[in-house]
Amino acid sequence: GAVVSQHPSRVICKSGTSVKIECRSLDFQATTMFWYRQFPKQSLMLMATSNEGSKATYEQGVEKDKFLINHASLTLSTLTVTSAHPEDSSFYICSAPGQGDTEAFFGQGTRLTVV
Amino acid sequence: GDSVTQMEGPVTLSEEACLTINCTYTATGYPSLFWYVQYPGEGLQLLLKATKADDKGSNKGFEATYRKETTSFHLEKGSVQVSDSAVYFCALSDRRTGGFKTIFGAGTRLFVKA
Numbered sequence: 001g002a003v004v005s006q007h008p009s010r011v012i013c014k015s016g017t018s019v020k021i022e023c024r025s026l027d028f029q030a031t032t033m034f035w036y037r038q039f040p041k042q043s044l045m046l047m048a049t050s051n052e053g054s055k056a057t058y059e060q061g062v063e064k065d066k067f068l069i070n071h072a073s074l075t076l077s078t079l080t081v082t083s084a085h086p087e088d089s090s091f092y093i094c095s096a097p098g099q100g101d102t103e104a105f106f107g108q109g110t111r112l113t114v115v
Numbered sequence: 116g117d118s119v120t121q122m123e124g125p126v127t128l129s130e131e132a133c134l135t136i137n138c139t140y141t142a143t144g145y146p147s148l149f150w151y152v153q154y155p156g157e158g159l160q161l162l163l164k165a166t167k168a169d170d171k172g173s174n175k176g177f178e179a180t181y182r183k184e185t186t187s188f189h190l191e192k193g194s195v196q197v198s199d200s201a202v203y204f205c206a207l208s209d210r211r212t213g214g215f216k217t218i219f220g221a222g223t224r225l226f227v228k229a
Contacts, residue, residue: 097215
């Protein structure tokens with residue numbers, strides 16, 4: 001089946017630094033990818049829709065300048081958390097829709113800890 | 116907008132007990148429905164899905180039936196195992212009205228005791 005690979009799986013960074021998370025569709029092309037955030041013991045909240053060749057669409061309340069999204073190719077989307085703060089610590093997960101189906105395929109997730 | 120409501124947890128069961136996790140949805144169109152499972156420290160895995168009314172999704176002993184009349188997609192398993200301990204998310208996706216966005220319920224944490 002379709003595979004979405006997300007890297008890194010875990011990252012610890014210092015406050016004020018930026019962290020880049022990659023999401024790749026390994027055996028299919030994805031013109032659209034989605035980025036979610038999951039707070040401890042809570043559900044996944046959609047942050048933004050990443051569109052290949054155009055700007056990302058952000059959900060209400062998500063800071064565009066804080067969470068930079070770049071969809072550089074049909075198989076790669078990146079999320080950069082800029083000037084990270086401890087409150088940005090969370091589980092981030094990406095997804096990409098499969099061909100001809102409503103099912104989305106999820107990456108393994110990235111646990112970000114900002115110290 | 117579309118939404119998913121599922122029963123709050125945590126749910127604690129003994130091994131071999133029956134499991135039901137309730138899920139209801141609100142949608143303007145005709146969504147596909149999913150159950151995802153998240154094991155501790157891991158990402159999401161698709162457990163089962165149903166794409167139209169009266170479809171039954173099943174996998175690993177889990178089942179859920181798409182009930183349009185009650186807008187429900189309850190997850191059931193006849194005999195749970197310790198290895199089933201995880202968080203279960205009910206979700207919907209409607210390609211026609213919502214693109215490929217997936218809308219999740221709050222998640223239900225299941226603990227199975229030996």
